[in-house]
Amino acid sequence: MGTMTPAQRRALYESARFARETTYNGPLGPEYTPAGTRLRLWAPTAEQAAVNLYRKGHDSPCIGTLPLQRGPQGVWSIWLPGDQHGHYYTFTVTVDGVARETGDPYARAGGLNGLRSMIVDLARTAPAGWERDVRPVIPPARRSVWEVSVRDFSQDAASGVRPAWRGKFLAFTQTGTTLHGDGIHPTCLNYLKRLGVGYVQLMPIFDFGSVDEAKPLLRQYNWGYDPTNYNFPEGSYSTDPARGEVRVRECKEMIAALHAAGIGVIMDVVYNHMYRYENVLNNTVPDYFFRQNEDGSLSNGSGCGNEFASERPMARKYMIDSLLYWAQEYHIDGFRFDLMGLYDVDTMNAARAALDALPGGRDILMYGEPWQGGGSQLHRYEANKANLAMLNERIGIFCDDTRDAIKGGCFNAREPGYVEGKPGSFWDVGGAVAAWCRSDRLPPHAPSQIVSYVSAHDNFTLWDKLLCVRYERPEFTASDPVALAQNRLAAGICLTSFGLPFLQAGEEFARTKKGVGNSYHSSPALNRLDWARAGQYHALVDYYRGLLALRAAFPRLGTTDRHAPEALQFFSLEQPLVGWALPAAPGDGAWWRALCVFYNPTDTSRVVPLPAGQWKLLSNGTSSSLWRGESRTYERKALLMPYSATVFGAV
Incomplete structure (x- = not known):
């Protein structure tokens, strides 16, 4: 076969023949046993594939290269005898005469910065008592979500978290933390248990590319919406990124600690794009996993240079396999989909059905952003607001209509909403209370499909937004009694509305980012949760706490019954x-x-x-x-x- 152009690749990938000859339903990735490990790689366009073996995850020479055998449906495999736990590997995949060294898209662990994959005996990564860890039972009446970055949660030196754990998974496992260790003002997990939220939604915890794991965290910061490996955790959140099994174990320890506190864990997943064009998916099957324009160039509906082609059979399989893996191996309680409007409705419904088939899987939450980051080549029904009625009614959406009605548009800092006295906005507040079930603004849906919120990691914090509307030159760190009252009113509307209530971490103590609307790579100091502020605004925290408990005492507000409103x-x-x-x-x-x-x-x-x-x-x-x-x-x-x-x- 001669070298193919991107347009020729697009025609090939979208042909019925290619789908028929290459769609594979079996296992992929490493299959470990003490006697040996089977590696499987789907690379149907490859002329050759080989595995390169390494003793360490970085800075060590290759100790051998072995050819993989091609099997049906374009699956290459090899059996490596003996106990391979802790050994690292990459693949060399040759397509159109070009050889690329790459990690395994299905790898379960990896070395520094995820460049080399690691064979891991997952049983050895289980924390003590992990086999008894179960998802907490959180009835619809108690469902509420508190969104935080692992980094922000404990980065503050005042958090009372031991220094080696600050900004890391293990911070969630430290019990009894208080502000400066004062024994009075709870922080971190201690604080969350008292607040009474049902779920913690963690901003991306899979391996992402924008933070160099070889360097200390202190001066680096990123939210992590830049995936490099989907199936193992980010190394900078572990105490030892160089040893691939450590991040796996510590991530599980975090989840177990939250579960023991009765709190569910929702994972923010970003399958819609990858960090770079050179990635583990493109290096194995060039351009297959990413949507293409007519000329074969990459579509950019994510605004990040590429977008995942969820409608292609093996891309859909990859995404669903990954979700199932996190749900089963890490006991994840729910998934929040970044730019969900970039996936087709069929893929989202198939993911829902696959999760439902797991033990207790029907209780795993699914919701996402029902929009895109730009024009897309997805010429199918998108998983967006307009097609809400086509989605399974246990797939929810972030409702920007509710957000903007309550606090004003998020893209114009000065634009008021209902709580700031915008004329005529009371009509939309009525719509928000009913989760838009009595409005023709959205297609027919269940109230529980509406994520009701007034702030999230994107755009201004609620506090900053309130001050931007009130003042020409806000003093973000000053206390403002009117803004505090407006904050309580915004929370009061959100927490007495039908739907799934959602809070940005720290919204309940007037979190400020000093007017920075998009702090994805701002300083750690700006992004960290300021635990002194939680003490300063303890009355506001108590207001949220009381409303969360009040809501749970009146279950109809959290109902899944589409006729309740x-x-x-x-x-x-x-x-x-x-x-x-x-x-x-x-x-x-x-x-x-x-x-x-x-x-x-x-x-x-x-x-x-x-x-x-x-x-x-x-x-x-x-x-x-x-x-x-x-x-x-x-x-x-x-x-x-x-x-x-x-x-x-x-x-």
């Missing part, structure tokens, strides 16, 4: 006030027969009529834990404080 009764109130009542679902164990909620985004107190009956005040917009004690009951009317979400329960 029909039971919402909105009141006719003077604009811009919003008020509604919702009866409890029969037999769901709710603490109250109904909820009655009011939002007041104005700077003055308001008096509103209450529905008939007696109502206990659960949250007055400042304290969200009034329901925990003997609070007052009200009839006929109620007083709403400025910038407040006020919650009543029917007694």
Whole structure:
């Protein structure tokens, strides 16, 4: 075969014949046993393939190269006798006469910076008691998500985490941490257990390319949306990136510690693009795994130079195999898909079905960003907002409609939303409360498919956004009583709406990045969670904590029943006030027969009529834990404080 152009490759890959002759459903990657290891590599366009063996993951010479045997469907393999645990390898794949040395796309561990793959006996990476680690049971009523970077979580020297573990997986395993070790103000895992969130969503923890694992972490920083190896953890988050098994074990220790605390772990997955054109997928089957334009050049719907071709059979298999691997080997409780609009609907539904087939797999969460990062060559139904009704109803989406209605557009710092007094925005707040199930803005869907949020790692923190709207030149570190009240109101709306509530880590203590909207490679100091701030704004933390618990005590808000929002009764109130009542679902164990909620985004107190009956005040917009004690009951009317979400329960 002569050298193929990218356009000829595209025609080949998209032909029925290629799919028929090369689609393979068996195992790929290393298959370890103490007696020997079988390596399998899918490389149907290769003329030759060989494995290169190394004693170490970096800076060691090749100790031998052995040819792989070609089998059916373009799968090359070799049997390496003897216990191969801890040995490193690469493949040399020759396509169109060009030989490329590459890691194994299915590798389970790797050396420094993931350049060499490692054969690993996964049983030896299990922490003590790992066989007893199970996913915590988190019913829909208790589902809430707190998003954090492994690095940000414990980088702060005030965190009380031992220095060697700061910014690393093991920080999640240290119990009882407090601010400067003061024994009073909880930090890290100790703090999370008290806050009461259901899940921690970890920003990318697979092996990424933008941080050099050979250098100390201190001056390097990146969120990690630049994958280099999908099937093993990032080395810079481990205590020893040079030994491939260490990152695997320490990642599992982190997950076990969160599970022991009753917290689920959601993994942020970025299958939509890879860090560089030269990567483990392109080096084995050039251009197959990435979507192409008519002329064969790479489509760039990710905005990162390439985009994953999820509709091609072996690309789809690769993505689903990877999800299943993390779910089974690492006991992951859910997946958040970066730029989910770059995958086709069929792939997402197939991934859902594959996870569902695992023991307890139906409880694994799936949701993602229902948009793209640019124009794409995906000429199929995209997994986006417009096609929400085509997705399995246990696949959710981040709802920018809710985000922007509550706090204002995220791309214009000055644009206000409902909590800052934007005229007319109360209509959209009503839509948000019902998770848009009573709106024609989105196709028919279940309320639980809507991820309700007002801040995430992208764009401004909620605090910074509130100050940008209020001031020409904000003083981000100053305390501002009005912005604090608006912050509570934003949380009050989000946490009393149908859907899956989602928080950016530190939103609950007025986290600031000093007005930097996209801090993906800013300094560690800017990105770290400032644990002193959690102490300073402990009243705001307690407000979030109370609302999370209140929400769990009224299960209907977290329901998966697509008809539940029909039971919402909105009141006719003077604009811009919003008020509604919702009866409890029969037999769901709710603490109250109904909820009655009011939002007041104005700077003055308001008096509103209450529905008939007696109502206990659960949250007055400042304290969200009034329901925990003997609070007052009200009839006929109620007083709403400025910038407040006020919650009543029917007694």
